[in-house]
Amino acid sequence: MNEPVLLQPLIPLLPFLGFLANGLLGRRLPKALTSIIALCAPLASFLIVLRAAYMVWSGALALPAIELDAPHWIWVGSLHVDFNFAVDQLSLVMLLVVTGVGFLIHVYSVGYMADEEGYARYFSYLNLFLFFMTVLVMAGNALLMFVGWEGVGLASYLLIGFWFQKTSAADAGKKAFVVNRIGDFGFLIGMFLLLANFGTLTFSEIAAKLNANPDWNGGILTAIALCLLLGATGKSAQLPLYIWLPDAMEGPTPVSALIHAATMVTAGVYMIARTHFLYDRSPFALSVVAIVGTATAIFAATIALVQTDIKRVLAYSTVSQLGYMFLGCGVAAYSAAIFHLMTHAFFKALLFLAAGSVIHGLGGEQDLRKMGGLRKSMPITFWTMTAAVFAIGGFFPFAGFFSKDAILYEAFQHGASGKFLWFIGLFTALLTSFYMFRLWYLAFFGESRSEDHHTHAHESSWIMLAPLAILALLSIGGGWIGIDRFGAFLAPVLGPVGDPATAPGGKQLDVLLSVVAVAVALLGWFVADRLYRQRPDTPAKLAAAFPAGYKVLVHKYWVDEIYGAVLVKPVLALSKFLLEWVVDVAILGGLAWILGGIANFGGAILQRWQSGNLRSYAAWLAAGAAALLLFVLLPWTTLLANLGIHFHVAGH
């Protein structure tokens, strides 16, 4: 029987080759060739993934498929890590999203970055990101996943700081890197604990060991799960480590769409789903995941209400939606979380790309207060954005409805505390709908509020609009697959999903909750409509009526300031004290001083021998010769024996 060839190693390899080609030779290549290289690499990867998906669908390929499994990657003592990639249902879905959306955003970037300096550098970074992201997704063990995890962090850092001449961009890159490092610390500790307790980092072996011990619950598993959760909160921008993501908007907008909305920030969710067998054994860790997710969802949504930078609204919305995914993981509805991850990748990438189109059309303007009336000048951007707004708002039959509904339904079914989480989630949905329609009205409706009038507001080129159109179709239809079929496909990896027909409350409850969710979304739309279309002066009045609340939201709960005062400043002061005074001045300076002193002192003594006085040399020579003669000629042993001291010479 012929084994079907998956060509799996090519999936990360091609973007890596693109990275090498553009990174090393990009400056000398013509722009068109750079674009072709940069586009072909992700396209080829995407086609390979599509082919694999087709083979799975037609039954030619059984999952999990493993094509690259090199044993003995690291073998030191009892530490034994293989180099293995695996493609199963979960990573296949992720690969489709990463390479598919990734390719579309590459296409969009060709138009968006056309006039930028460092065109080749940009695309080499983007390809590098895809390389590491595919490694992360296909990794069969935690260490290899960590390689991808760090790699996407590097690509993210490079791309946030792409315009490194701007201090704010360079600072934002550093902030993202440092905050992620805190999360990585948790990931590392989690890996050490896994090694210590399971002796392996390969996911399938850990799952097998857990299956062999059905009574193993809590304890060290909770510790591992919480450590991994810390890593996930760093990468997926959850409380308390979400602060880097809004600042990451300093990067080019397509980067925000690809890395900081659609793919990389979902790595934490993916990691939790990938290690769900650990979380399943620890109810405490699961509830922590759920609480972190829910708290982040509502926290970020409230901040998004008052932001005026179009990209910051979307950034906080991303944080909030990632909170939904964590909520889904926290109620053990992993396939619902992955489902939302997928639809979110479609509509959030679309939102960012459409926002990028707006920014591009307005010549770099990002302030919502200076937009308005773009409906007529940018019709295609407007309509695609509309699809995305309805999708994230959770309107039937757009994609966001199905996935958000699935998460909320699972939360509702999750005991008494689940009802509470469901309620918060529902309230967040109201806020989400409100702030998205606020953005929609502010940008596209009413009259232009720009000072220099939008004489130059123009629709973007086709190469930017084509990805928008495709993503709009996906945002509309991406959810029609339904959580039942999606969950059934992922069931071999993530465990079975509950069937609403047999669950308490039956199918009616599912429908009822959906109706409530849509009603809430409509309410948000209605309020936004009243405030921002019919009476545009009310928001200012509202802000004046509740100055304290407004101030808290505008300053984002002062979280950055609190972190700055409580953590950053003491750490900086301590580092300054330790490094500058203790290490630099005391240890290094003292050491240098002591060494120099020894040399000086020794020199002062030894230089007396080197007097240059010939006769003193001769005197020393004569004295030395006399001493030698004395030593040889005098009968020492006899003399000493007379004094009662005896020598025993060897050999005698």
Next chain:
Amino acid sequence: MIPLSWYLLLSAALFCLGVVGFLIKRNLITVFMSIELMLNGVNLSFVTFAHQWHLVKGQIFVFFVMVVAAAEAAVGLAIIIAVFRARSTLAVDRIDLMKL
């Protein structure tokens, strides 16, 4: 017959005179002469032992030393003359630089 030790004592006395002269004299020519004195003190020991043991080796050594001393005298005196021309002095304390 004169005992061996007398010869050796004379030889040691000559050598010590040479050493002391080498150390305390300032004139380069006197220093040079002191070196010759040390060599000849040693030569006397060689000859004494050669006579004592009836061996020629000691006397051959003496010839070698005398040849070397003659060569040394030729080269050394040439150097002394060169130094005197350059420095107008033969005091060893003032000739403490390697270059002229």
